[in-house]
Amino acid sequence: MKTTLDELQAFTTVVDTGSITAAAEQLAQTASGVSRALSRLEDKLDVTLLRRTTRRLELTEEGEAFLAQARRILAQVEEAEEQMALRRQNPTGRLRVNAASPFMLHVLVPLVSGFRERFPAIELELHSSEQIIDLIEHRTDVAIRIGTLRDSTLHARPLGSSRVRVLASPAYLAAQGRPESVDALRQHSLLGFTQPEVLNDWPLRHALGDSLSIEPAIRSSSGETLRQLALSGAGITCLSDFMTQADRASGSLVQLLTDDTVEVRQPIHAVYYRNTALASRIACFLDYVTECLKQQEWAMRSA
Incomplete structure (x- = not known):
């Protein structure tokens, strides 16, 4: 049988108030009810948490160790309840x-x-x-x-996540030709980022691996600028689907080197x-x- 939150609450409240009677008053329970909760908890754990004397309650070594864990669990439950309460309110x-x-x-x-x-x-x-x-x-x-x-x-x-692809406009391909291999990209105008440099590693499979580090002819700090450049026919770029899905659906941008592209999200x-x-x-x-x-x-x- 598993420990209940009520038993943890009874245990920590007794420690905080110093007596079963005071804990019962704070929890709006009977003293016998709190005492039974403590006994059940000790039985389940098979340890003595509190030494009971006629004058006071004293934590055992096991009680000290368990108290810290009990407080942590109750605090996490309280935080979760607060979060749910906040969500129910009308946020402003x-x-x-x-x-x-x-x-x-x-x-x-x-x-x-x-x-x-x-x-x-x-x-x-x-x-x-x-x-x-x-x-x-x-x-x-x-x-x-x-x-x-x-x-x-x-x-x-x-x-979520979004896939990246190598793209160009039909106008660029009509004027400059379509690259039929990864190596052929060297003869084309490539559009890349100013930083971070890792964004200029394109997910293309080639002889040395599954990522191609390109040297852009035109760089920009903004993916939207690169998208507009690609749409205008300025070159080939590699961008995320979240900003190019509509362009690909309309044919304004075309994916290149599909067979050589590694799925990177x-x-x-x-x-x-x-x-x-x-x-x-x-x-x-x-x-x-x-x-x-x-x-x-x-x-x-x-x-």
Whole structure:
């Protein structure tokens, strides 16, 4: 038979108040009920937690060790209950969200109207940045980060993932020809990122491995700028599905070297500091975004 929360509560309250009678009063129970709960707990654990004398109760060595664990468990349960209570309330106030401009434009902006209809009392403040920001310095509540997270003291919640592909416009291919092999990319104008350099490692299988480090002819800090350059016929680029799915569906951008492409998916996380006052707003926003992303084709593990 497993230990119950009532038994843990009885044990910790007796320790805190110093007597079974005082604990019973605080818990609105009878003294005999609290005493039976303690006895059941000791029987289940097969240890003596408290030495009972006519004058006082004293923790045993086993009781000291178990008390710390009991407090931790009760604190976690209390926190979980508080979080659920916050979600049931009507959240209000300002929520500052930061994301790279492509994710902001192609993913978050289309969701704003629906979010506002569901949570009209939350005031959204949307900021775009191509670099990783310090949340406190920029007074940001939630940041969306794409790619592998660095070691951080921030709380992170996974939202999904998005595949990356090598793409070009029909206009560019008509003018410059279609590369039929990975090696042929050297003869083409390649569009890449200024930083981080890892974004210029394209998921292409070749003689030396499954990743090709390219030397861009044109660089940009923004994926949206690279998308616009590719659409205008300026060259070949490698971008994530969340910003190019509509382009591929319309034929404005065409995937290249499909047979040589390794499936690589960029993880997408929301990061934030724990803040009780913001917990309800953050939870509502992230729950809504997660719900919507589950309906997005690019977020599914499909070709």
